[in-house]
Amino acid sequence: MNKPIGQTRWAIAEGYIPSWGNGPEPQFTSHETACMLNTSDQDAHVEITIYFSDKEPVGPYRVTVPPRRTLHLRFNDLTDPEPIPRDTDYGSVFESDVPIVVQHTRLDSRQSENALLSTIAYGSND
């Protein structure tokens, strides 16, 4: 691979982690995932900022995606500086020192059958 694919800044305007779900844990826990793909030959140091509707942003949360690896990060698992509250609207911005690709997925298992959504995030190099 000649050149890493992607961009260095990504935004996901939609975020919401339901507080409950149905089905075997942890696969069917309601969750939001940010899938990050780093095709470069360097670590991608990613800083994530979480935006809310009614208070100042929280972050940065720091994660590292190793070279030539994908990281499927559950927002549910973020704890430092603080966990993301459930049943709360949020948005997120990802800033990486190398180009990455970010995709957003939610599994909603609040009712007996799960529902899925996914979309590419909004990417920019600005």
Place this chain on the structure above:
Amino acid sequence: MNKPIGQTRWAIAEGYIPSWGNGPEPQFTSHETACMLNTSDQDAHVEITIYFSDKEPVGPYRVTVPPRRTLHLRFNDLTDPEPIPRDTDYGSVFESDVPIVVQHTRLDSRQSENALLSTIAYGSND
């Protein structure tokens, strides 16, 4: 954050609010949401125009997204200049005075299990 992420014009070609649903209100009311993220340090004044298949557009609906905030707007909640009719095809355009990111989500609860869809909107600075 050095520079706000996003674009100033966004379009969502798909819109449809089912008139009925199942499950506890208001979480499981069938709804369409436009998630707007404003990472800038200024208010984003957003004007929304709603397009129909068989009559002239309605709007602008005006909303403000405060600095460093996300707003998850339910189309169901828009009332001024007039509510969006149910069971009707529509599309929407968002024009903001500062760059924002817009994502579209629908929860359809007409059947006993809900279904979800989401996509990044189409963004442009033109």
Place this chain on the structure above:
Amino acid sequence: MNKPIGQTRWAIAEGYIPSWGNGPEPQFTSHETACMLNTSDQDAHVEITIYFSDKEPVGPYRVTVPPRRTLHLRFNDLTDPEPIPRDTDYGSVFESDVPIVVQHTRLDSRQSENALLSTIAYGSND
């Protein structure tokens, strides 16, 4: 609105109309929809070409989206030059004489609860 939003060529790589479904017709008929939004002040003359996995493309199918209107076109409803076969993989390209925005949605009602998918199409002005 100063300038119409969108692009003149769009592609949807994914297409598949299930031959059967459950639930009240026509809302719960399994269907694929291309939502087109024309924010300009002119008719958008759109030519749609359907691509298959094992035979030459069919088209153009011709539709007109009036000025300042959205058209939610069900692929199920296309008949001229010929209907789109069910249970068959296809893709589609949209070419318009004015900029439009295209979004793709599927309602799959083959099982007792419907499933939804949606994504912005791939747009280009080339």
Place this chain on the structure above:
Amino acid sequence: MNKPIGQTRWAIAEGYIPSWGNGPEPQFTSHETACMLNTSDQDAHVEITIYFSDKEPVGPYRVTVPPRRTLHLRFNDLTDPEPIPRDTDYGSVFESDVPIVVQHTRLDSRQSENALLSTIAYGSND
């Protein structure tokens, strides 16, 4: 058609093939699909690389999309150089010698009603 639509490199950050499902086979086998559309008049020779969270990438997997054809490739069906493990996070990159359009879809049939997701992949000509 004057010029083929699309780009030559595409990335899908999200990938996960559930190991089990419900419903009639093969339509309701849980699967991930990459839909590729080649509107050009030449073969598109596509090389796919699969990225994991904890080991080096595998590939290239080689597929050819004939001129003016769409190919809906199930990741489940890839076997050479090796099958993609189930219940495992992965990402993918597509490199083609002619412009194509790539869209990602998952049918998840682990519960009694299926769920669908779809998104346009991230495209680039770099």
